Amino acid sequence: MSLDLFTQRILPMKDKLFRFAFRLLQNVQEAEDVVQDVMVRVWSKKEEWALWQSIEGYCMTAIRNSCLDRIRKKKLLSVQEERAAHISSTDKDPYENMMNKEILTRIRKCVDALPENQQQVVHLREMEGFSYNEIADLLNMSLEQVKINLFRGRNAIKKSITKEEGLWNR
Amino acid sequence: MEQVMIAALLEKYWLAETTVEEERQLAEYFRQPVIPAQWEPWRNVFAYFETEAQITPGEDFEARLLERIRQAEATAPGPSNSDLRAAPVRPLFRRAPWWAAAAVIILALGISRLAESPGAATTPNDSVAQSGAANAGTTTSGEATAIKDTYDDPQQALAAIRRALGTASAKMNHGRNITQKQIDRMNDGLQSAIAN
Numbered sequence: 397m398s399l400d401l402f403t404q405r406i407l408p409m410k411d412k413l414f415r416f417a418f419r420l421l422q423n424v425q426e427a428e429d430v431v432q433d434v435m436v437r438v439w440s441k442k443e444e445w446a447l448w449q450s451i452e453g454y455c456m457t458a459i460r461n462s463c464l465d466r467i468r469k470k471k472l473l474s475v476q477e478e479r480a481a482h483i484s485s486t487d488k489d490p491y492e493n494m495m496n497k498e499i500l501t502r503i504r505k506c507v508d509a510l511p512e513n514q515q516q517v518v519h520l521r522e523m524e525g526f527s528y529n530e531i532a533d534l535l536n537m538s539l540e541q542v543k544i545n546l547f548r549g550r551n552a553i554k555k556s557i558t559k560e561e562g563l564w565n566r
Numbered sequence: 567m568e569q570v571m572i573a574a575l576l577e578k579y580w581l582a583e584t585t586v587e588e589e590r591q592l593a594e595y596f597r598q599p600v601i602p603a604q605w606e607p608w609r610n611v612f613a614y615f616e617t618e619a620q621i622t623p624g625e626d627f628e629a630r631l632l633e634r635i636r637q638a639e640a641t642a643p644g645p646s647n648s649d650l651r652a653a654p655v656r657p658l659f660r661r662a663p664w665w666a667a668a669a670v671i672i673l674a675l676g677i678s679r680l681a682e683s684p685g686a687a688t689t690p691n692d693s694v695a696q697s698g699a700a701n702a703g704t705t706t707s708g709e710a711t712a713i714k715d716t717y718d719d720p721q722q723a724l725a726a727i728r729r730a731l732g733t734a735s736a737k738m739n740h741g742r743n744i745t746q747k748q749i750d751r752m753n754d755g756l757q758s759a760i761a762n
Contacts, residue, residue: 399635402635407628407631410622410623410627410628410631411621411622411623414621414622414623414627415618415619415621415622418621419618424623424624427623428623428624428627431623431627432627432630432631432634435631435635436631436634436635436638439635439638440638496606496607496610499607499610500610500613500614500617503610503611503614504614507614519618521589522589522615522618522619523615523618523619524619525586525589525590527586543582544582546582547580547581547582550579550580550582551580553611554580554611557607557610557611558607
């Protein structure tokens with residue numbers, strides 16, 4: 397029964413967890429390792445699942461803590477090539493053809509260079525569609541802090557595009 | 567009309583005041599092939615987020631994870647691993663202590679039943695009866711021997727019973743004589759005490 401529950405409710409979160417881990421670690425292998433460790437840990441606590449307010453919230457928090465722990469232990473290097481290899485599936489998307497790859501690279505570099513809190517808030521909101529409340533709970537910050545970090549993150553991205561092209565459009 | 571709405575949404579977006587639903591509308595709008603030229607750069611922003619949201623772990627990730635869970639289950643102790651392996655055997659009496667009580671009662675009933683059945687078991691009373699019969703010199707007295715060893719001739723049986731009863735009577739008379747003597751002695755003592 398627990399394994400069914402795990403495969404139905406927890407395993408499908410693996411992509412979301414992986415993306416969050418990857419956002420923080422910027423390394424595919426390390427992100428996978430962290431997600432695996434967290435999911436095995438979650439499985440080992442299956443007797444407690446019913447007591448958790450949100451399994452997703454627990455998993456995301458565990459991912460964040462594990463990643464931050466790893467980051468503290470070593471200085472990470474940007475691995476842009478590795479990232480590029482992993483998003484190759486989107487190359488077939490016609491949407492991709494409309495994108496200016498140079499601008500895309502600029503956005504990516506900008507997001508990677510954002511302060512940690514802004515990066516996490518932008519990721520959780522833009523990539524995963526989390527509400528402000530969910531982000532606040534997950535990152536242990538106030539709603540106002542969430543909004544400020546998102547505001548600053550978005551505007552940093554906006555500037556990264558407009559700075560070089562001389563654009564400032566709404 | 568749509569452009570006015572999108573312009574308003576964009577303004578809210580950069581101020582971080584849009585809802586999740588409004589952001590979904592913006593993303594949908596920027597998927598269109600043709601949009602005003604001044605908004606083209608923002609297409610890339612929404613496209614970037616969408617691209618990032620499609621990143622997934624390696625294809626074998628799930629298989630490796632499930633294998634790790636199976637391994638963890640195989641080594642972890644405890645009764646809660648029934649999904650992946652057979653449930654561990656629990657001590658019988660820990661699981662149902664009343665079984666022990668039931669077993670004791672059944673055993674007691676069995677023993678009492680055996681004790682009641684003739685000749686099957688020896689109780690202290692039987693021992694006394696049998697030793698008494700032996701002392702009386704009768705091999706045919708006592709329940710055990712009577713069942714095993716009956717007489718074909720009624721006359722022999724009657725004679726044996728008379729001998730047994732005679733012996734018992736003699737012993738009983740002997741006991742009565744002793745008791746009578748004791749009572750007489752007590753009466754004598756009492757009368758002398760009263761007289762003094």
